[in-house]
Amino acid sequence: MRCFYCISAPDTPPQLLSARKLSDYEVELSWQPPLEANSDVLYYIVRIWNETTELWQNVTETSVVINVDSESSYNASVSSWTRLGDGGVLIYISFTTTDAEPFNPPRNVTFANVTASSVTLLWRPPTEPNGIIVHYTIYYSNNNTVAEQRVLVSDLLAAASPDSGLSYTLTRLIGGTNYTLWMTSSTVQGDGGVQSEPLYLLLPEDAAPLSAKHRIFKSGCE
Structure with a gap:
């Protein structure tokens, strides 16, 4: 058979x-x-x-x-x-189980909720952190200077799972300015010298106040 x-x-x-x-x-x-x-x-x-x-x-x-x-x-x-x-x-x-530096950077870095003075960055943790990520660093440059914002993992909202998306809102930015942004992730040993691909962003201009001829005045008498 x-x-x-x-x-x-x-x-x-x-x-x-x-x-x-x-x-x-x-x-x-x-x-x-x-x-x-x-x-x-x-x-x-x-x-x-x-x-x-x-x-x-x-x-x-x-x-x-x-x-x-x-x-x-x-x-x-x-x-x-x-x-x-x-x-x-x-x-x-x-x-x-000894902490080392990450092999790769934060993943899928993107942005949302852009205003004239702020932007929200969204990302996922690195796939090979080589330990426990203790903080992320957001770098942002306007061609003249490079600033950085360190974001402690303990300050982020608790993720539903280790691979869930994370977010942070950068504030005090300058409207009408071109920015380049990138990120790193760090264990206690450092960031491993690896960073995310840069993002390029033009913030909208600040809303200009209405000129006098466009203001509307209510008459004092009816």
Whole structure:
């Protein structure tokens, strides 16, 4: 009898395994399902280890939060399991819980709510922060000078998720002026020397007061 539908173990491991530091003692591992699982993935086996500890966890989602020691190096692997096993394939990474500088800048930086004296910047956190982002810096230049505004993460509205959009309104700008704006993100180790692509913005002119001939006066007598 020929087999028209056969189930086998995965041919490929999970994809895009990454580690993101949530706090001094917590790291989130996340990944994507395998391209060729060959049947339904029932669960994932996550292994985390270093020179002194080893941890195994079975999870059904594609992410897990693990407890770690502050400032240590770890290895992690993830395999996907079907009814016929994991196929002997897994994905592996090494990571450290020591804060470093970000590898990339804030993402999707744009602006909204432009007035003659203010603009609201919107952005998303960097994909590879290498630690906990403690502040963002907004740089803005009018060709003559470069000013900066440091924005503490603790002063921003709490995000619904770590990848949610953030915003901040710059004020005390000069109407009718061309500005160039860019951003960096910093851990306690610095910003890594990486910045977002510049944005170019022309603020509208301040509203001019009405001239005397355009003013409307009410008569004192009716």
